Amino acid sequence: MSAAEVANKRAVVEKRGTKETAVVSTSSDTVPPPPPGHIQVKVGAAGIAFADCLQRCGLYPGSPPEPYTPGYDACGTVTALGEGVEGYTVGDRVAMLCVWGAASQHLNFPVGAPSKPHGSKSQPFGGASHIAKVPSSLKGSGDGEVVSLVLNYVTAYQMLHRVGNIPRSCTDSSERKTVLVHGAAGGVGTAVLELCKAAGARCIGTCSG
Ligand SMILES: NC(=O)c1ccc[n+]([C@@H]2O[C@H](COP(=O)([O-])OP(=O)(O)OC[C@H]3O[C@@H](n4cnc5c(N)ncnc54)[C@H](OP(=O)(O)O)[C@@H]3O)[C@@H](O)[C@H]2O)c1
Numbered sequence: 427m428s429a430a431e432v433a434n435k436r437a438v439v440e441k442r443g444t445k446e447t448a449v450v451s452t453s454s455d456t457v458p459p460p461p462p463g464h465i466q467v468k469v470g471a472a473g474i475a476f477a478d479c480l481q482r483c484g485l486y487p488g489s490p491p492e493p494y495t496p497g498y499d500a501c502g503t504v505t506a507l508g509e510g511v512e513g514y515t516v517g518d519r520v521a522m523l524c525v526w527g528a529a530s531q532h533l534n535f536p537v538g539a540p541s542k543p544h545g546s547k548s549q550p551f552g553g554a555s556h557i558a559k560v561p562s563s564l565k566g567s568g569d570g571e572v573v574s575l576v577l578n579y580v581t582a583y584q585m586l587h588r589v590g591n592i593p594r595s596c597t598d599s600s601e602r603k604t605v606l607v608h609g610a611a612g613g614v615g616t617a618v619l620e621l622c623k624a625a626g627a628r629c630i631g632t633c634s635g
Contacts, residue, residue, distance in 0.1 A: 432457050432505075434467075436495045436530035442484045450482070457530075460508035463538040467520060468505045468570030472497040472528035475577050475613060481526060491527060497528025499576035501560065501569040509539060513630040519560040521576050525551040564576075574613070584618035586625070597626035 434457045441449040460466040475498040480486040482496065504518040514520075514537065522528070522535055536552035559570055586592045592603050605622050609615040610631025622629040 431459055431567040432532050432534045434530060437497065438493045439482055439496055440493045442482055442492055444483060445479075448482050454495075457532040457534060460506050460511075460534045461511040463511060464508040464534040464536050465504050465511055465514050465520070466506035466532060466534050467502040467509075467522070468532055469500045469502040469528065469530060470479070471501050471523075471573045473528070473573045473577055474529070475499075477525075477577075489569045495527045495530055497530065498525055499523050500528035500533070501573040501576070505532070508534070512557075519572075520567075521558055521560050521572055523551065523556040523576055523580075535576075570606070572604050573619070578613040578617040581614050582621050585614075586618055586621050592622070592627055593623060594625050602626065602628060604630065609633070 434456070435452055435454050438451050438453045439448065441447075447522060457466065463612055474496065477486055477498055478496045480488040488548060499522060501519070501521045504514055504516055504520060506516065507514060520535075524535070534633075535557060537554055537557055547625075556565070564572055583601055586605070587594060590605070592605060593601060595601050603625075605618070605627050606620045607615050607622075607629060611618055611633035615631065615633075619629055
């Protein structure tokens with residue numbers, strides 16, 4: 427085993443199906459040293475999103491064939507650098523949008539130009555636009571907290587502020603907006619509620635009894 431090849435455990439969707447019929451297991455293997463243009467990351471936390479359920483059911487376009495490792499996003503620490511990687515050092519804390527493959531103890535993630543086409547059978551999503559260094563202002567937050575920012579909060583932010591045009595600060599009563607959030611108890615819904623609160627918007631949420 428070379429220096430950067432590491433023993434690994436990961437989740438595997440062996441057979442797609444409903445929560446009753448799908449076969450999901452854990453697998454032990456090794457992760458090879460990062461190829462050129464990749465960093466190796468020790469994953470501290472991986473997100474499981476509604477989109478993972480859709481992938482497991484076979485309802486998510488472009489997802490890989492079985493067997494595959496699920497996990498939409500991850501936060502962890504850089505443990506090795508592939509040839510040609512610039513801008514990262516071992517020990518950096520990073521957060522990544524993986525779309526699948528995050529539910530693994532270690533992974534190699536491309537940090538160069540985005541893979542084209544985005545996500546194929548052999549090449550997961552990745553590239554410089556799908557990874558960010560975790561700012562030092564979040565050093566008090568665990569990897570599980572940080573990973574929620576990647577999919578849920580970025581989606582919520584875009585819906586609220588870019589699509590919905592809700593100002594980031596609308597505490598002035600003349601500008602105060604009211605936002606109706608369906609699915610308010612879910613991952614994205616919870617993020618929308620918190621961003622509304624931060625912006626000073628009035629929020630109404632719906633959820634099941
Ligand atoms: N960039 C993107 O396009 C993007 C990114 C992220 C998520 N999404 C989408 O956003 C949605 C929410 O994702 P999420 O990760 O927040 O999911 P989640 O955590 O599973 O939450 C989904 C919420 O939807 C509610 N719900 C489920 N079935 C419902 C139904 N038939 N009628 C009304 N409400 C229902 C549930 O409410 P109760 O708890 O009250 O039962 C649940 O809390 C999903 O459709 C997901 O695919 C899109």
